[in-house]
Amino acid sequence: MFIDPTIILVSSKLDDSVLDRLDLERKNMDDGDSTAYGMPALCSPRPSSEFLYDSARCRLADLKLDHEDGPKVTFTTPGDVVIGRDEGYIADGDAFETRQGQLLKLAGWIDVESRVTVGCSGAVLAYIRRKRAATFLPGDAAARAMHRISTIEMFTLAGSMFVNADTLLSLQIVQSESHPHSHNQGPAKANSGSKEGFSVYGLFHNLARTPQGRVLLRQYFLRPSTNLEVINERLDTINFLLRTENTEQTEALTKNLSKIKNMRTVMINLRKGISGTGPGKKGPPNSIWAGIRLFAYHALQIKDSFQEVFGGDRLAIRNKVMKHFHGTQLADVGKSITEIIDFELSLDQGRNVVKHGVDHDLDELKQTYEGLESLLVQVAQHVAQSVPEGLNTDINVVFFPQIGFLIAIPQDPITGHGIFEGHEDDPWEKMFTTEDFAYYKNENVIEMDSYFGDIYGRICDREIEIIHELAEKILQHEDLLTTASDICAEIDCILALVQGAKDYNLVRPRLTESNILDIRGGRHILQEKVVSNFIPNDTLMAGGEGLPLAEQYEPSSENFPRLHEQNNMLPSMVLVTGPNFSGKSVYLKQVAIVVFMAHVGSFVPASRADIGVTDKIMTRVATRESVSRNQSAFMIDLQQISVALNLATNRSLLIIDEFGKGTDSHDGAGLAAGVFNHLLERGDQCPKVIGATHFHEIFESGFLLPHERLAFGHFEVRVDPHSRQINEQLTYLYNYKQGRSNNSYGTVCAALNGIPVEVTNRAEELVLLAARGEDLVQACAVVSEREREELEDAEDVAKAFFAMRVSDDPKASLRELLEGKGSYGVLS
Numbered sequence: 017m018f019i020d021p022t023i024i025l026v027s028s029k030l031d032d033s034v035l036d037r038l039d040l041e042r043k044n045m046d047d048g049d050s051t052a053y054g055m056p057a058l059c060s061p062r063p064s065s066e067f068l069y070d071s072a073r074c075r076l077a078d079l080k081l082d083h084e085d086g087p088k089v090t091f092t093t094p095g096d097v098v099i100g101r102d103e104g105y106i107a108d109g110d111a112f113e114t115r116q117g118q119l120l121k122l123a124g125w126i127d128v129e130s131r132v133t134v135g136c137s138g139a140v141l142a143y144i145r146r147k148r149a150a151t152f153l154p155g156d157a158a159a160r161a162m163h164r165i166s167t168i169e170m171f172t173l174a175g176s177m178f179v180n181a182d183t184l185l186s187l188q189i190v191q192s193e194s195h196p197h198s199h200n201q202g203p204a205k206a207n208s209g210s211k212e213g214f215s216v217y218g219l220f221h222n223l224a225r226t227p228q229g230r231v232l233l234r235q236y237f238l239r240p241s242t243n244l245e246v247i248n249e250r251l252d253t254i255n256f257l258l259r260t261e262n263t264e265q266t267e268a269l270t271k272n273l274s275k276i277k278n279m280r281t282v283m284i285n286l287r288k289g290i291s292g293t294g295p296g297k298k299g300p301p302n303s304i305w306a307g308i309r310l311f312a313y314h315a316l317q318i319k320d321s322f323q324e325v326f327g328g329d330r331l332a333i334r335n336k337v338m339k340h341f342h343g344t345q346l347a348d349v350g351k352s353i354t355e356i357i358d359f360e361l362s363l364d365q366g367r368n369v370v371k372h373g374v375d376h377d378l379d380e381l382k383q384t385y386e387g388l389e390s391l392l393v394q395v396a397q398h399v400a401q402s403v404p405e406g407l408n409t410d411i412n413v414v415f416f417p418q419i420g421f422l423i424a425i426p427q428d429p430i431t432g433h434g435i436f437e438g439h440e441d442d443p444w445e446k447m448f449t450t451e452d453f454a455y456y457k458n459e460n461v462i463e464m465d466s467y468f469g470d471i472y473g474r475i476c477d478r479e480i481e482i483i484h485e486l487a488e489k490i491l492q493h494e495d496l497l498t499t500a501s502d503i504c505a506e507i508d509c510i511l512a513l514v515q516g517a518k519d520y521n522l523v524r525p526r527l528t529e530s531n532i533l534d535i536r537g538g539r540h541i542l543q544e545k546v547v548s549n550f551i552p553n554d555t556l557m558a559g560g561e562g563l564p565l566a567e568q569y570e571p572s573s574e575n576f577p578r579l580h581e582q583n584n585m586l587p588s589m590v591l592v593t594g595p596n597f598s599g600k601s602v603y604l605k606q607v608a609i610v611v612f613m614a615h616v617g618s619f620v621p622a623s624r625a626d627i628g629v630t631d632k633i634m635t636r637v638a639t640r641e642s643v644s645r646n647q648s649a650f651m652i653d654l655q656q657i658s659v660a661l662n663l664a665t666n667r668s669l670l671i672i673d674e675f676g677k678g679t680d681s682h683d684g685a686g687l688a689a690g691v692f693n694h695l696l697e698r699g700d701q702c703p704k705v706i707g708a709t710h711f712h713e714i715f716e717s718g719f720l721l722p723h724e725r726l727a728f729g730h731f732e733v734r735v736d737p738h739s740r741q742i743n744e745q746l747t748y749l750y751n752y753k754q755g756r757s758n759n760s761y762g763t764v765c766a767a768l769n770g771i772p773v774e775v776t777n778r779a780e781e782l783v784l785l786a787a788r789g790e791d792l793v794q795a796c797a798v799v800s801e802r803e804r805e806e807l808e809d810a811e812d813v814a815k816a817f818f819a820m821r822v823s824d825d826p827k828a829s830l831r832e833l834l835e836g837k838g839s840y841g842v843l844s
């Protein structure tokens with residue numbers, strides 16, 4: 017743990033094993049190992065109702081923040097532990113704003129969609145409220161000073177990158193809305209088997225072979241790392257396994273992995289099986305044994321393959337395999353199972369059958385049981401002799417487990433009784449009937465029952481005992497098996513990333529402490545699958561203090577002429593302009609996805625990438641209006657921006673696509689310029705920002721002045737004004753160019769999409785006037801030359817008309833007027 021809690025609130029429904037674990041940590045600290053974490057934390061189980069999402073949301077909405085300097089309440093974003101370090105102040109329902117308004121405001125600080133985070137925060141607030149009530153009398157002003165919450169913020173666990181649900185969805189890292197917060201709820205809940213649609217994770221999901229691998233891979237994608245060691249270890253391993261000399265080993269590893277199960281689940285079932293609480297009281301189902309045996313066998317094969325990995329001596333994963341895959345123990349596990357379980361017979365009989373030669377008593381019982389058949393024939397013959405002639409042709413003696421031996425005799429359809437039921441002085445006892453037969457016990461069979469007893473039951477019981485012993489023996493190796501299974505999950509993830517690197521043509525990124533982003537030939541891993549010819553693009557920028565254009569970060573192509581002649585610094589903010597459909601959004605997302613994938617430890621879609629460690633990726637990308645969010649698109653925009661501005665550090669990456677589009681264009685432009693300015697003014701604390709905007713007035717009207725950290729880019733389009741068809745005028749080239757594009761070619765785009773030519777022509781006229789700064793209201797009143805002549809004529813006619821003395825002869829006057837002014841189109 018990297019936080020320093022004094023108390024940990026846990027739900028009373030929490031599994032005992034977790035509580036034990038927390039207690040153990042506490043004891044360790046008590047024993048003097050507390051230096052790293054400060055004081056040992058106290059575990060306080062609370063009713064699970066305090067963790068409920070809905071009530072927690074209300075509690076948050078009613079929360080009044082005290083902005084004086086004071087203690088903080090912080091919520092971990094994956095939401096596994098919530099820590100209230102100090103007391104805080106909570107308003108007693110006297111919310112200073114409406115609940116709805118307050119919730120909207122909250123959404124700008126924390127992810128109110130995250131059920132776990134919000135639920136846990138509710139428990140903290142309930143705890144603080146209780147404390148306050150217990151310490152102070154109602155209305156005591158001192159309570160206010162003691163119990164106050166000055167701010168609410170989200171942070172992520174050390175070593176992982178902050179990405180919230182919005183980012184994961186807008187970048188299409190994962191598909192479904194319900195997934196993002198399942199990542200901290202343990203492997204059992206992470207839906208390993210579920211289908212993943214068209215998403216970045218989805219591309220790799222199917223490449224993992226084991227259920228445990230899929231669970232872990234999902235965790236990799238939901239919690240990218242910021243730990244260079246972890247990332248580089250993954251990248252190194254991928255690198256080694258990609259080497260051609262290791263192809264054979266990689267294939268062998270993949271093949272072996274595809275045969276194994278998750279030993280954690282298998283061990284749980286094994287325990288349930290032997291404790292009789294699980295499936296079938298008669299011992300664990302056969303598949304468990306087959307699963308464990310296969311696992312032991314393939315784990316040994318995996319170990320062999322790793323031994324042969326060329327140049328992999330220093331790979332951490334190889335060392336883990338060598339350390340934890342104990343050959344003799346695994347072999348022992350496999351051998352014990354093979355020696356005891358008869359897999360063929362088990363399959364036949366649908367239960368666990370113990371092999372011959374394992375147990376003497378069992379073998380004898382089985383021998384007798386097998387000999388029963390001929391014995392039954394003999395007894396049947398003996399019984400038949402006592403049955404009158406003519407009735408004794410179809411008599412059998414049968415054995416049913418638990419019921420014992422029975423005489424089966426055909427049934428008389430009229431009476432419903434057997435055609436013979438023993439002699440009068442020695443009647444048979446009827447047990448039951450089936451459609452054609454009636455079943456009886458007589459002295460002979462009762463004697464047999466007492467002699468043989470429930471032989472079948474005894475066989476089963478003995479087998480259960482033996483298998484129970486086997487289960488206990490195997491459970492002694494539980495740690496070995498589950499650890500090996502977890503390591504297999506890691507290998508599986510790496511192999512999925514290896515296969516992905518091959519399939520999707522990815523390269524190894526270079527992760528660095530420098531706050532740089534230098535991507536050459538970057539691609540959008542999903543978009544390139546749906547277009548025939550994807551054009552790669554470069555990105556070069558630096559966050560924080562900025563980096564001078566050193567040799568290694570010198571822009572490579574003509575697309576990147578020197579960005580800032582004056583100070584030679586790389587920009588922190590790149591604003592992309594350009595026509596609709598020119599590729600801006602795709603570019604923005606591709607940069608974020610490359611950075612994201614690098615932190616997962618995967619190779620990336622680029623020809624080269626140097627990527628500085630990034631603590632957060634936040635996006636303002638319009639993708640959806642969540643049904644679960646009762647908010648307008650613009651409100652979501654504002655909340656996303658607000659979260660981004662609150663949380664961004666100079667190590668963060670912000671993707672801002674068309675911010676401000678959803679409102680009045682003046683407000684929108686102003687807001688967008690405000691946000692960009694604010695970020696630039698942070699100076700050394702400026703995150704890396706890539707934005708796209710259509711608001712040209714931001715630049716033209718000087719809302720956003722040139723800044724040393726600011727660079728512009730645009731996407732090239734070829735314009736052919738001579739083309740007769742307006743929709744043939746524009747060709748998209750999709751390549752990034754430095755500098756601003758002044759035209760958004762919106763009208764050409766409109767024509768391309770079928771808007772009538774008259775409309776687009778008129779639009780072009782107005783765009784030109786607007787660009788010249790002319791008043792559009794006036795401009796709309798401007799009429800063409802022809803219209804002007806017509807209006808002048810009409811005016812003349814009107815004047816002549818009013819000058820006429822109509823009373824003399826109106827008709828003649830009108831005729832004269834019209835004839836004299838025959839060219840008055842208006843009147844004629």
Ligand SMILES: Nc1ncnc2c1ncn2[C@@H]1O[C@H](COP(=O)(O)OP(=O)(O)OP(=O)(O)O)[C@@H](O)[C@H]1O
Pocket residue numbers: 543547549550551552594595596597598599600601602603750
């Ligand atoms: N680098 C590329 N290579 C090939 N095709 C591309 C590339 N980038 C984008 N495209 C194609 O162009 C289409 C439009 O791209 P995108 O949505 O990024 O445009 P945009 O400039 O953001 O448009 P708008 O301003 O309307 O949002 C994509 O759907 C894709 O088919």
